[in-house]
Amino acid sequence: MTVLSVNVNKIAVLRNSRGGSEPDVVRAARACLDAGAHGITVHPRPDARHIRDYDVYALAELAHARGVEFNIEGNPFAPPRVGYPGLLELCRRARPAQATLVPDGDDQLTSDHGFDFERDDAALRPRIAELRELGCRVSVFADADRDGIERAAELGAQRVELYTGPFAEAFAAGDASVALAEFAAAARRAQAVGLGVNAGHDLSQANLGAFLRAVPNVLEVSIGHALIGEALYEGLDATVRGYLAVMAASR
Numbered sequence: 376m377t378v379l380s381v382n383v384n385k386i387a388v389l390r391n392s393r394g395g396s397e398p399d400v401v402r403a404a405r406a407c408l409d410a411g412a413h414g415i416t417v418h419p420r421p422d423a424r425h426i427r428d429y430d431v432y433a434l435a436e437l438a439h440a441r442g443v444e445f446n447i448e449g450n451p452f453a454p455p456r457v458g459y460p461g462l463l464e465l466c467r468r469a470r471p472a473q474a475t476l477v478p479d480g481d482d483q484l485t486s487d488h489g490f491d492f493e494r495d496d497a498a499l500r501p502r503i504a505e506l507r508e509l510g511c512r513v514s515v516f517a518d519a520d521r522d523g524i525e526r527a528a529e530l531g532a533q534r535v536e537l538y539t540g541p542f543a544e545a546f547a548a549g550d551a552s553v554a555l556a557e558f559a560a561a562a563r564r565a566q567a568v569g570l571g572v573n574a575g576h577d578l579s580q581a582n583l584g585a586f587l588r589a590v591p592n593v594l595e596v597s598i599g600h601a602l603i604g605e606a607l608y609e610g611l612d613a614t615v616r617g618y619l620a621v622m623a624a625s626r
């Protein structure tokens with residue numbers, strides 16, 4: 376079964392645009408959970424452009440109280456700075472059920488690629504080990520079109536999150552068949568060495584069904600940008616239920 380983790384970064388974008396505390400990130404997360412979402416994801420960035428450290432702690436408290444998965448995404452190599460203690464320190468303090476490592480820089484508008492597991496091997500290993508010692512399940516962001524996804528297992532990761540941006544682009548352009556075959560093959564290669572497969576980036580109500588029907592045994596999708604945008608029209612409750620309906624129909 377695939378679970379839905381709602382990424383609430385974009386609620387914080389809106390809040391930060393004016394300062395103050397509205398819209399309230401925790402209230403929005405609660406509304407998503409009330410609608411049936413299985414978990415909450417955040418991807419705090421060192422420049423604090425959206426989710427801040429205090430959001431992470433407040434959302435962790437909510438997730439722990441509700442007994443749902445909290446997933447923190449981020450670059451494990453980004454150094455701490457004021458307002459951003461670093462991904463590992465955030466995980467030490469917030470104890471998320473899952474930490475998803477993503478190799479992105481501050482100069483990126485958003486995440487746009489996965490790890491090169493061969494190049495990043497020595498750097499990733501100790502961070503994955505430390506996160507696992509903290510009790511986090513560790514997932515690593517991966518490209519479907521790059522060789523070597525299997526190495527994530529050797530590094531100690533339990534899951535990979537397939538970067539679905541290229542699939543979403545192909546879907547929007549009208550033909551995702553080649554991309555879907557590539558993603559399905561990558562998922563199978565990861566699963567063959569015992570890795571669980573998550574997926575995320577630019578998934579939407581429009582493209583999610585096609586993805587889940589083609590790619591086997593996706594354990595979790597984390598969705599933010601499209602979902603929060605759609606919720607402006609339909610409301611969070613109806614939008615989350617809409618995603619869950621797509622997921623149920625794609626089983």
Ligand SMILES: CC(=O)[C@@H](O)[C@H](O)COP(=O)(O)O
Pocket residue numbers: 382384385417418420448477484485486516575576599
């Ligand atoms: C790893 C990933 O694909 C998402 O976490 C995405 O990067 C969301 O981050 P932004 O909301 O900052 O674009």
Ligand SMILES: NCC(=O)COP(=O)(O)O
Pocket residue numbers: 382416418448536574575576577578597598599600601602
């Ligand atoms: N890991 C992907 C995620 O959390 C949300 O990505 P997006 O839906 O905001 O593109």
